[in-house]
Amino acid sequence: MNMFVQLWKSLYSPKDIARFRFQGIGKTIGYVFLLTFLSILPMAYYLTTSFVEGIRSTSALLQNELPSFTIENGQLHSSAKEPIHIDQHGFTIIFDSTGQVTKEDVERFNNAIGLLKHEAVLVANHQPQYYSYSTFPDIKITDKDVHTFIETLQSLLPVFIPLSLLIIYLFASTSKFIGISILAFFGLILRSTLDKKLQYRHTWIMSAYAVTLSTVFFTVMEALQTVVPYAPFIHWFVSIAVLFLAMKEVPSAKPQNE
Template identity: 50%
Template sequence: MNIFKQMFKSLYSPKDISLYRFHGIGKTILYVFLLTLLSVIPTVYYISAAVINGLDAAQTAVKEQFPKFTIENGKLEAQQVAPIIINHDDFAIIFDSTGKVNEDDLSNEDNAIAFLHNEIFFVAGGNIQSYPYSMFTFPITNSDLQKFLDTLDSVTGIILVIMAIFIYIFSVGMKFIEISIYALFGLLFKNMTGKNLQYRHLWRMAAYSVTLPTIFFTIMAALQTSVLNGFLINWFASLLVLFLAIKEVPKRKQN
């Protein structure tokens, strides 16, 4: 059966999922790789767009809108009386040597870079990461930062490819761990229902049981819509589909 047809049937048919327990392990692993690839596309796209827009905005800001500054001895020093906030295509750039802006003020930003008094903050998809200026062992000025951004711009394509590969490999690893845990729950389900199944059968069935929640959350990610208690919904839906698939397995006939 075509792998995309299997994916479609796995969205609604526990009976078909129960039959997939006879598939070869190689085919099932290939299915997991494909399903994971589809699931990371929105994440990779939006992160890539944020990086490109952010880099373009940062280059423009450093050239035209930042005051002269120096990063030295772990601090950002500049002649300014108020923070500079620049919004560019859903990406925010904040420059504040006065100490008026802090990490809490960044909680409302989805994608941003903030040069604050003691640290630089990166915000991607609402996740905040900070790096203290003390990690720099040499002074940094406007021209130094501009040269760095120009160099970064020339290798952006390579960086994005490496980033996408890293995200995909990490996601594949997490998906395999997730499926393996579901298969352990499957051992409990098969005892409850009295079905003659081994762990290898349950692992294959679990791999297809994650299709519905994975596709659902992929669509939500593409629409940039957050789902309340998404983690719990994902686990509940996957285990429910697996349980229904196990119930579809016929019981061994008694002699």
């Protein structure tokens, strides 16, 4: 059966998930990689567009709208007497050498770059990253140095972005395999409760398909940029429930005749 057909059936049919337990482990591993790939597409899109737009906006603003500055001894220095807040095409840039703005203030934005008193903050699709100036205590950095660095970074984007997405994909795949393996152990507990004749291999394969509904749901929410409260709890509850329903479709172990 085609993997995309399996994905579709796994969304609504515990009976088909139960049937998949007989297929080879290699095909199941391939399915997990496919499911993981589909699940990171929204994040990959938003991360890429946000990063590219952020680099372009920052480069233009450094030349036209931000004052000259230096980063020295772990601090940002400029002639600005108050924070500068700029919104451009859905991207926010905050420049603050006064120390009034905190990293938590920058984190509130969907996509933003904050050059703060003691650190730089990059927010892409609500995911913040921090870069402390104290990492370079003996180096003096000027706005011209930053502009040169951004131009270099722009030229490396065709390499940097695919490499970053590959790392994200590998990390997401590893997390997915670990989650499925844990869910399969829950399957062994359910096996005893339901009196089903299943091995760990079977519960692992069924678990790989049982996480489909939850994964697709959160992928859609990510595409809509909607935050779901208690997401980990919902994911595990739905996955265990689907696995339970699938295991109920497996014939019970026949009692041995005395």
